[in-house]
Amino acid sequence: xxxxxxxxxxxxxxxxxxxxxxxxxxxxxxxxxxxxxxxxxxxxxxxxxxxxxxxxxxxxxxxxxxxxxxxxxxxxxxxxxxxxxxxxxxxxxxxxxxxxxxxxxxxxxxxxxxxxxxxxxxxxxxxxxxxxxxxxxxxxxxxxxxxxxxxxxxxxxxxxxxxxxxxxxxxxxxxxxxxxxxxxxxxxxxxxxxxxxxxxxxxxxxxxxxxxxxxxxxxxxxxxxxxxxxxxxxxxxxxxxxxxxxxxxxxxxxxxxxxxxxxxxxxxxxxxxxxxxxxxxxxxxxxxxxxxxxxxxxxxxxxxxxxxxxxxxxxxxxxxxxxxxxxxxxxxxxxxxxxxxxxxxxxxxxxxxxxxxxxxxxxxxxxxxxxxxxxxxxxxxxxxxxxxxxxxxxxxxxxxxxxxxxxxxxxxxxxxxxxxxxxxxxxxxxxxxxxxxxxxxxxxxxxxxxxxxxxxxxxxxxxxxxxxxxxxxx
Ligand code: GLU
Numbered sequence: 001x002x003x004x005x006x007x008x009x010x011x012x013x014x015x016x017x018x019x020x021x022x023x024x025x026x027x028x029x030x031x032x033x034x035x036x037x038x039x040x041x042x043x044x045x046x047x048x049x050x051x052x053x054x055x056x057x058x059x060x061x062x063x064x065x066x067x068x069x070x071x072x073x074x075x076x077x078x079x080x081x082x083x084x085x086x087x088x089x090x091x092x093x094x095x096x097x098x099x100x101x102x103x104x105x106x107x108x109x110x111x112x113x114x115x116x117x118x119x120x121x122x123x124x125x126x127x128x129x130x131x132x133x134x135x136x137x138x139x140x141x142x143x144x145x146x147x148x149x150x151x152x153x154x155x156x157x158x159x160x161x162x163x164x165x166x167x168x169x170x171x172x173x174x175x176x177x178x179x180x181x182x183x184x185x186x187x188x189x190x191x192x193x194x195x196x197x198x199x200x201x202x203x204x205x206x207x208x209x210x211x212x213x214x215x216x217x218x219x220x221x222x223x224x225x226x227x228x229x230x231x232x233x234x235x236x237x238x239x240x241x242x243x244x245x246x247x248x249x250x251x252x253x254x255x256x257x258x259x260x261x262x263x264x265x266x267x268x269x270x271x272x273x274x275x276x277x278x279x280x281x282x283x284x285x286x287x288x289x290x291x292x293x294x295x296x297x298x299x300x301x302x303x304x305x306x307x308x309x310x311x312x313x314x315x316x317x318x319x320x321x322x323x324x325x326x327x328x329x330x331x332x333x334x335x336x337x338x339x340x341x342x343x344x345x346x347x348x349x350x351x352x353x354x355x356x357x358x359x360x361x362x363x364x365x366x367x368x369x370x371x372x373x374x375x376x377x378x379x380x381x382x383x384x385x386x387x388x389x390x391x392x393x394x395x396x397x398x399x400x401x402x403x404x405x406x407x408x409x410x411x412x413x414x415x416x417x418x419x420x421x422x423x424x425x426x427x428x429x430x431x432x433x434x435x436x437x438x439x440x441x442x443x444x445x446x447x448x449x450x451x452x453x454x455x456x457x458x459x460x461x462x463x464x465x466x467x468x469x470x471x472x473x474x
Contacts, residue, residue: 006338008086008312014338016093019456022447025464029473033463036062036085037103040137046127048120055124057109059137062088065466068141069105070095070178070362070369072148073155075121079108083312087148090333091362094355096459098434100366105143107132113150125155129162133176138163140175140373146365147179147233149311153191156180175372178365187368187378189423190361195237196424197360198307198331199246200431201352205327211439215326215350217304222247224304227325229254231275234331234358235309240268248305252298255281256310259298262289300324308335315340323349330354345450353452355459356434363430367423378423383416390414 006014013034020030040059045052058081061069071091074084084106092104109128113121132138138145138159147156156179163176170176180186189196205211206221217224226248228239235253242248249265257280260271266289274284282291292298299306299319306325308314312334315323320340328344329352330336336344336351344351371378390413398404405413417425441454448454467473 007082008334009082009089011313011338012086012089012334015341015452016089016456016460018453019460022445022453022457023460023464025460026474029464029467032467032472033063033460034089036060036088037064039081039085040132040135041081042128042131044127044131046120046124048123049117050120055109055111055128057107057128058084059107059132059143060084060088060105061137061143062104062106063092063463064103065092065463065470066095066101066103068102068139068144068369070100070102070144070365071105071107071146072361073107073109073145073151073159074148075109075111075113075150075155077110077112079110084108086312087333090355092463093456093459094359094362096462097355097437097455098359098363098430099462100359100362100430102144102362102366105145106148107145118154121155122158125158126162129159130166133163133166138176139167140170140172140369144175144365144369145177146361149232152233153179153181153184153186156186157184160184172373175369178368179361180368185368185372187364187371187423188418188420189427190364190368191233192237192241193364193423193427194234194331194358194361195239195241195309196427197363197431198234198238198309198329198357199241200360200428201357201435202242202305202329203246204432204435205352208439211350214348216348217326223249225249225251225302226305226307227252227254227298227301227303228331229299229306229308229314229335230310230332231255231272231281232309234361235307236268236272238307238309238331240272243268251303252301253281254295254298254310256295258282259292259295260284260289261292261298261301262286264288305329307331310335313337315344317343320344321347325349328352330357333358341452351450351452353455355455356431356438356451359434360427360431363427364423367426378419379417386416387414390416 038061042057045054088104088106095102137143156177159177164173174185212219228235239250243250252261260281300322302324305327307329309331315336317339320343327350333354438451438454442448
């Protein structure tokens with residue numbers, strides 16, 4: 001846990017309080033927003049290959065001002081109720097900030113998925129889904145889980161199948177869960193979505209010279225020296241996209257078994273392949289790279305941008321003073337504790353907060369859920385017509401000018417957008433709009449001098465408005 005004196009819920013609550021203070025909310029209204037609406041605690045028996053086992057888990061619905069509630073499902077040995085509640089709260093604020101029409105939720109099972117074979121994992125997932133579905137917690141209109149730490153497309157497929165078996169007459173059954181594989185009603189781009197969102201968050205940040213100036217960094221994203229913690233679903237895509245598409249130098253990758261450091265920059269795809277083949281970062285064949293056993297210390301190595309993309313509580317009061325990065329992008333949920341956040345801000349280190357930086361996953365989950373409810377893929381109606389119009393445009397330009405267009409421009413004008421392009425464009429639009437709202441909120445109020453507080457001010461205002469509309473708040 002992040003800080004032995006504070007639970008994760010307390011950590012996030014103290015951050016939310018900064019927003020509440022700015023808004024001057026009535027304490028009871030503040031409590032109404034902050035408290036988890038409902039938490040289901042489960043202990044259910046599952047027959048595994050090793051024998052009968054009782055599995056413990058939670059499903060927390062933080063805020064039901066919008067339904068369904070939405071959030072990831074975490075399978076990890078350290079999962080507990082406090083963590084699940086804190087993460088559910090972060091989902092509420094994240095969805096509100098990004099204008100995604102969901103309340104926040106989170107689920108978790110206290111188990112190590114690496115210790116279970118595929119069939120055992122399937123049985124656990126099916127039993128958990130049955131528990132949730134029979135109690136009405138999972139449903140396209142009520143609660144929609146998604147992948148998180150320790151869960152993946154396979155787990156989402158088992159959830160979808162189980163829900164469908166229990167609800168054969170629900171036409172919208174596939175919208176009961178997101179993060180499904182493409183051939184099972186998933187959406188292109190969901191796998192990369194959180195990492196892609198981190199990339200878009202950084203691109204947008206670097207579009208504002210004044211914002212970059214506060215960090216003291218070079219004004220271009222290209223060439224920035226980046227340390228990434230975590231090479232899972234989020235860290236891998238974020239690091240790879242920043243390296244391959246934005247020209248960043250990934251100077252270190254940190255995992256739980258150690259870190260790989262290379263001042264010349266790591267080839268993220270190669271490191272990832274090595275990790276998949278060997279299970280870790282040790283013995284990476286590039287002679288310029290060195291392995292550092294005590295990986296957590298690498299968080300403190302000199303770099304421009306630090307991207308914690310692993311788990312909560314990684315930057316704390318005991319290491320915050322030694323962080324060299326000038327910009328921290330919270331790709332994980334809650335990687336910086338409250339105390340560390342204060343220390344970092346005092347040192348002028350800029351933090352792009354989790355409720356914005358890692359929102360790409362839930363944004364594309366929203367696209368997937370909408371697509372499932374529409375029973376049609378995005379772009380299906382207009383793709384052909386766009387291509388035909390593009391063809392006419394090319395003919396018109398070439399006829400009028402007497403010149404042929406270069407092939408690349410012809411292609412650009414004549415090809416109808418694929419669903420993946422539409423998803424990326426929708427994600428970029430939502431990320432860019434949210435960043436502009438964050439900075440405008442910060443600029444408009446002298447009480448707000450950090451992006452996190454701005455994020456909470458926006459999210460809390462939107463949630464309070466829903467309560468007001470329902471006549472609950474004055
Ligand atoms: N687990 C992800 C998160 O923490 C995604 C949640 C979702 O897609 O519903 O944001």
